[in-house]
Amino acid sequence: MVDWEPPACWYEPRSATDTRDYVENMLNTYAHMPPEDVGDLRSEMASHYITGEPYDNYNLDIEDEGNFYFGVVNPAKRDDPGAYSCSGLAEWVENGEAPEEGPAISPEVLAQAAYEWLPLPETEISLNPDADEPQTVNLPTWIWQDTADIGEVSATARIDSLGLEATTVATPSALTIEPGTGDAILHPDGGECTINADGTIGEPYTDGRAEDEPPCGVTYLRSTGAGESYELTATITWSVSWTGTGNPDPQELPDAVLETTHDITVDEVQTIVR
Structure with missing residues (x-):
């Protein structure tokens, strides 16, 4: 997008x-x-x-x-x-x-055509608690992508008869989280999670860390009403550039943006003090 x-x-x-x-x-x-x-x-x-x-x-x-x-x-x-x-x-x-x-x-026009053919993978994330389960008010929801397959992708366009060629390359730069409500705290602040060196995003949740601040996630501050939900959006931004005939140095093209959404319900856990 x-x-x-x-x-x-x-x-x-x-x-x-x-x-x-x-x-x-x-x-x-x-x-x-x-x-x-x-x-x-x-x-x-x-x-x-x-x-x-x-x-x-x-x-x-x-x-x-x-x-x-x-x-x-x-x-x-x-x-x-x-x-x-x-x-x-x-x-x-x-x-x-x-x-x-x-x-x-021209090489630049070929690069723009190759932009259309970039094999950009779908944005897939994991949540803890799982997106199909209710989240809890004031407890962090951990978000991550751990398949390490969000790496550089490329596409090449050429016209052999004219001796023209261009390769367009896309590299993921960030995952941005939008919680779907203003009553939430993003982790990190602003909701922009960096891509790790191995291509993963964030960090998988492990037992005993329910109250820790996740490197990528969200904490909801207000529960959803009965039958209602927040639309959590995860967006990966891809930086795009090209090289080609007569242009050995990378030239920038507009970023590509892919997103996925999840309907999130949030419950408030009631505690009774005796």
Whole structure:
């Protein structure tokens, strides 16, 4: 979960020769299709690339001076409303310039595409007392993750024909606890539990430590009413960066945030003094 979205599509270059081969193959295909399925597309393509409106003979006479840029859908965004906003006939772009309509393919754009493919694991935590059992007012609830599998994850995107590649890497930086009520004390203060060196979070509860302050947890100060609960939210923040062709030093991308929720009931234990 992030406030930023990778591009739904981008533009990739093809040489004049490659464009000619692609377009002539398409024109041949359209020639064998029913006119009602093709419409004016065949004549529009011929005009656009061949007969000078606006390009003459695929710009083969100036092939070394630029490329045609074709729209490409981000494979992870095929259902996105903006996935086909880069559609349409390709435009010629001179060397050193960029397409006017949208992002041109680059290592950074590849890194943004790879962001979508990061195999981020679900946020899973353990509680003591267990989340399915009532917690107790003024006694700490211990929270931890002890499977040691929250490590660095990565994804790579490449276009071999262009010699471009980018690897996007995500590293967990913190687990944040939100108790679901203002009547609670967070451990540590602020509820941000650090990731341990071995990839675990917090510390598992052991017998005899019920009244100790946990390295990661929450103490509820008020009980929930009958049939009510607090929504405890555990959120892992992942720091994301990328390296790629021409960019050996890590470049930052927006953090990724994954969360899980638990409905927590809290009881107040009554004691009788005799």
